[in-house]
Amino acid sequence: MPELPEVQTTVDGLRKTVVGLSIRDVWTDLAVGAHMTPHLRESLKDKKFFARFKKLVVGAKIISAERRAKNILINLSNKHTILIHMKMTGHLMVGKYENTSKVIWEPSKNENNEALRDPYNKFLHVVFTLSDGKHLVLSDVRKFAKVTIVPTKDLPTSIHIGHLGPEPLEKTFTFPLFKARLDKRSGSKIKEVLMDQSIIAGIGNIYSDEMLWESCIHPLSIVKKIPSDTVKKLFTAMKSTLKKGIDFGGDSTSDYRDVYGKKGTFQGAHNAYRLTGKSCKKPRCHGAIKRIVVGGRSAHFCPVHQKLFT
């Protein structure tokens, strides 16, 4: 489930592998982009849209790659940007891919020259052929991923990007700004507000659980009832947790892989997420991690050291 650290890890990988190359060809099985509504009809399930997409990308050079919230932005020389949202189970990989009908993935090697092969690598729905002969592929078991193309200058106001809140890891995103963003939903539960992309961009279920554990806040706490010094702790934990996620190469609890097909390792560093029943790792705490539902999603927390403010 790609959140900010997973998307950042992917973008960092794209910068090392595909930036500077040109796109020779693009293939799709017309199966990805499930949740596309009349308002957002640019789905790669639509043959006509794919024809337009193909016309724009083939022959273009990849000049840069960026992340905005959980979106991957691939900027092209023709002043258009490919926008990819991996949703639940999508991931981009770079390597040698052959034969779209037989779906064979020739895995990349890691630094020890070990082949990186796993069963998810076969769920390929989009394949870009690049000027060095390698491929940039989108793998997505559940087919929710969004792939579209937007004139680069229209991106900031587009329906994909326009509503998003500030980037939490920007140096300009200071504590007063963080507090001001949270105050927009002061009557709501903190876990829901952290995951609201229009308040702060890029935080999802895993990292919200982890930063609340770190800052000793119960997920059901009401924003305006949390003392200011505790909000400050959350601000610090937000930055450090997201940075830690990036340092660990993302979280592969589910399907996430980096562009080399390799798993991240943040799942081995969890303190709360999916640790129901386990003993709390906070020194001298001895609580047992509990699972509840908040805003329709699972929340994991320690009922002993995470304080409820209501």
Added chain:
DNA sequence: TGCAGTGTTGCTTC
């Protein structure tokens, strides 16, 4: 065996 759980987003409903 069958069905709840998984988590992102955006539409629908109240």
Added chain:
DNA sequence: CGAAGCAACACTGC
């Protein structure tokens, strides 16, 4: 306006 619920899809685990 806000929230709650659900659908898009496929696989896992109990």
